[in-house]
Amino acid sequence: MLMSTVPSLAALSQKLTRLAVLSDEDRRAVLDLPVTLMTSRPGRCIVREGDKTDHVTVVRSGLAYSCKVAGDGGRMIVAFHMPGDIIGFHGVKPMVADCTVQGVSTCELAQVSRQDLVDLAATSPGITEALWRDREIEASILREWALNLGRRNARTRVAHLICELMVRQSVASMGYQSSFEFLVTQEQIGDALGLTAVHVNRTVQQLRRDGLIAGAGRVLVIPDWSSLAAAADFQPAYLHLPLDVPAAPAGARKSHHVSLAA
Amino acid sequence: MLMSTVPSLAALSQKLTRLAVLSDEDRRAVLDLPVTLMTSRPGRCIVREGDKTDHVTVVRSGLAYSCKVAGDGGRMIVAFHMPGDIIGFHGVKPMVADCTVQGVSTCELAQVSRQDLVDLAATSPGITEALWRDREIEASILREWALNLGRRNARTRVAHLICELMVRQSVASMGYQSSFEFLVTQEQIGDALGLTAVHVNRTVQQLRRDGLIAGAGRVLVIPDWSSLAAAADFQPAYLHLPLDVPAAPAGARKSHHVSLAA
DNA sequence: CGCCCATTTGACAGCTTTCAAATCGCGTGG
C-alpha cells in the first residue's frame, strides 16, 4: 500500500461528493485542478472588499470568515468558511468582492483558476450540480442567519451559532468528534451575531452556568446536544445535509463530551 | 407595425439582459420558454416551506417576499422579490424550500420548468452567466441585510430598506420614477428588519418629521435622495448594478418627488 | 519576565419591546 500525501483539494472533492453524485473521473479531475497553495495567518486578509480576481480560493484547513463594515465602523461577520468551502466563486465571470475575508485561525488555502473550475463544470453535470447546490446552501445559511439576527435573543443566537459551527465542522471533517475545537473569539462571535463582545461574554457564561456548554481554552464541550439544540432553536434542515449525514451526534443523546479540565 | 402584448417573461428577459451579454437568440429563447401563468392575491402562499417542486416561479408583476419563522413564532422576511426575479431556483436539481414565499401585493407569476431553464442555460453561456450572477447578487443582498440587522439602529435600517427597495424597483421597471409605490405594510417592514411594527411606526414618523420621506397612502415620496441615502448608510455597490444603471435618480440631487396630498 | 490580546466585571444609559387601547382608512353591504 502506497503512502500518499493528502491531495491539496481533498476537502473540496469530499464536499462536492456530498453535494451531488460524482463519478470517479469527476473526483480525479477536481483533485487534479492546478492550484497555488498558500498559508494565511490568523486575522490576515484572504480577500479584500473591492477585489476582483480571476481565481477562487478554496479552504484546505482552518476557519475563515467574511465580513462587512457599516458606515459607523461596526463590523459584521456574514459567513464562516470551513475546509472545502469555495471563497469568491461568483459564477462564470469575476465580480467585485462585496466583503472582506479573513482567517480566524491559520488557514491553508488553494487558489484555483476560475476558468479551470468553470471549464471543469462545463464537462461534468455532477460538478455543475454540486457547485449550484453549494451556493444555494450558502444562501440558505445566510437566510437562517438573518432569522437569527432579527428574531432571536442573545442567548438563542449564541447557542445557534455554536450548533451551526459544530454541525458544519463535523460534516466537513467527516464525523462527529467528541470535542470541538472552537477558536472563534468572543468578539468575533459578537460581530457574527450583532452583539457586543461584552454581552457575548455574559451570554456565554450563562450558557455555561446552565450546563449547555462547557470546556476550557480552545476546546468546547457540549454535554447534551439535544438541550443545546433546543435552547438554540436549531433545526438543521436549512443546512440541507444529505440524509446519510446525521444532524446530531449519532446515538448520543446525552454525554457527547470528552472530559477536560474545567 | 404589429401590436403585440407584453410577453409573459419580458421582465425576466430584461433582467437577464442586465446581468450578462445576451444574444437576440438568447432573449428570444427566454421569452419562448413554456410557462404556466397564474395570479396570486396579497398574502397568499406562492411557495410553502418544505415544498420541493420541479418548476421555478418567475415574478411578472407585483411584489413578494420570502419569510422564515422562528420557534417562538417570530416571523422574519429574508428577501423581497420583484418583477423578473426567479423564485425557487435551487440549481439543477430541486431542493426542499427553506422558506415560504407570499405576495405583498397581487402578483402575476409564471411557472417555468426547471429542466427547460437548465437546458436553455446549457446551450447558452450568456444565460448561464446571467443566472449565476443573479444568484450571486441575491446572496450579496442577503449579506447586506445581515449587516443591516446586526449593526444598524432602527432609523438606519428602515431608511436602508426604503433605499434598497426604491433602487431595485426602479431598476426592475427600467428607470427611476418620480414617485414610488410602496405597498409594504409597517408590520412587514418590521418583519424584514427585526423590529416590531410599533417601533417601525415610530421610526417612520421620525423619518417623516426629518423630511427624509413623505407621501400619503401607498405612494412614498423621497424629497431628497442623497439625504435619505446618507441617513441609511446606503451604498449601492452591493447590488452590483451595471455601470450604465445609475444608483440614484439621474441628475436630481434634490426634488426627486411628485407632489401629492400630504 | 513582560507584553498584548482576550476575557471578565460593574454600573448605568438607551434603544426596543410589550401591552393596551384609540384612531384611521377603506372596501363592503344596506
Place this chain on the structure above:
DNA sequence: CCACGCGATTTGAAAGCTGTCAAATGGGCG
C-alpha cells in the same frame, strides 16, 4: 349615500434586553 367592519396605523407608559464605558483579570507567546 351612509353605516359597518376589519386591518393598518398611532399613541402612551413601563419593562427589558443590550450597549457603553472603564477597569481589572487572565492566558499565551516571545
